[in-house]
Amino acid sequence: MTTEARRATLAGRRTWRNRFADDETWLGRLMLAPAVVYIVALVGFPFVLALFYSVSNATVGTTGLRFVGLENFRQALDNPTFLRALRNTFIFALISQALVLVCATALALALQKEFRGKWFVRLLILLPWVAPISLGTIGWLWIFEPIYSVINWTLRSIGLFGPNTWPIWLGQPRLAMASVITVHVWRLLPLATIILLGGLSSIPQDIHDAAAIDGASFWRHHFQITVPLIRPILLVALMFGLIFAVTDMIVIYVLTRGGPYDQTQVLATLAFFTGIDGGDLAGGAAIALFLFPVLAATAVALLRLARRSEVV
């Protein structure tokens, strides 16, 4: 190729590239593409498939499918385990979210203050979020171990547990629910704290100073100034937390597998055991999708509320 020709090709290539880089419509589409492909492939497709399965008679072994309407949902509602799991889901989600909100607010308020070793405390609080969930939960499995439970031995050695007190954390129905809620709270706390810290730091210092001058006590200051000002962010944190609590199963799967006697069974674990372990794909899909309309409505409602309570 002559020098002239090479130069011409280079120029042509450069203009093509420049033109593409300058065209915001196409550049935008290109940049969004990976996210869209990811969501469609890993969320959209399974979701549509689940919708499809839930109104069919799909099992692990069959090749042909038959449309059965809402039969799977009706069967689920007739199943006492399903009803128990539904109730447990609400208990698990609501109690854990209430605890997360209260603890995260307290932690965020504490972390806003300057003190020595603040970075270390921040690190400790973030740790549960950074560590792999299953690993952390296995740690808790040992903590709750019936014979070697660190909690039991510690409480006995400091004299809080008498010789006849020895709770089996994951084996007694109420304690099992309390335990899985505790671990779930431990695990969601970092995210909620960070979200709330962001919200708190967006309140101008002047507002706090004005409240101090106006004579607001700690509680008045907190509930009449701080909380209303971070309400939008609080609601977003709540929404994430609720959806997470309802749809996630790792904590319960690792700790109790829904036991004892389905006392900690929630819809997510039940769907897994029915659909994957039990091979009843259609039944599992119906259970998994059961709360979808409720969750979608909750998300929409919370987001609307958050937007309405935005003040600045």
Place this chain on the structure above:
Amino acid sequence: MAIVETRDVRKRFGDSIAVDGVDLATKEGEFLVLLGPSGCGKTTLLRMIAGLEKQTSGDILIGGQVVNDLPPRARKIAMVFQSYALYPHMTVAENIAFPLKAQGTPRAQIPEEVDRAANMFGIQRLLKRKPRQLSGGERQRVALARAMVRKPDVFLLDEPLSNLDAKLRTMARDELQHFQRRLGTTTVYVTHDQVEAMGLGDRIAVMNQGKVRQLGPPQQVYFDPADTFVAGFLGSPPMNFFHSDNTTAGFRPEHFLPKEVYQGVNEPKIDLWFSVDRVENLGADRLLYGHLRDTFQDEKVIVNLPSTLHLNIQPGAAYEFTIKEQDVKYFDRTSGKRVEPRPFWKRG
């Protein structure tokens, strides 16, 4: 009403000293202005009086009582912030009612008090609005109403006019002074704007680098500056300075006028030749930029002529200008402090 006093108040932030031994005392019902460039410690001093910042050492007294360890709410003060700090999620009425609720005013009495405050500042029609629906001037009035509603002993104002546009600011200044006179509440007002300070203050405390450089009525700090900082900081354009071996002399741009203006004035005067380099017409005033022809040729001189003086002055020409001897101030060159007159002018 109460007197605010600071006794040798100091504040350190790490290695830097924000406030460096300030002794100040307001008078009963006085409007005291803390004036200084940004970073001079005036806002820190105000925040220490408010109790929002704890002083490193020294005492703060309000109404004769040492309040060092009292929280802001126990100091019987009200503060208006530069940003106004209105609670954005509350209506105007709720904003004004907040300090009343916080201090436990009987519920039945609150609407009445809110109305009284709103009436005083002419904001009754805004009571149901949220702060984001208000203009800058309206927000400022709401902030003032919130501050005065619980009848504090002392008002602390931190640059409350700086977020208003120029026209509104003049009006707001006038209103502010009017309210303060009517209420007779001791007021400490922080600003970096000398026009505000001159217009509002009964007395001005000029601050720089954490120290009060001069405390006195506006006319005094303007015409009788205690040092070169005060002389240079007040006045726009600033004072003209000339340096000899150990003395600095200075005069204000509006005191150095064409010779004919001072005809018939029987006071000791100095006549000097002034070469004009440039003329700026500002409407009400004419600014002449130039230098003295025979001495201090390197020092720039700015002269401010009121445009009512119809004299033909052209750039490039030299004119005979005059200044009264008493209008020339002398300062020690090293310390910057004011000294007795040491004339060092030469006239060609």
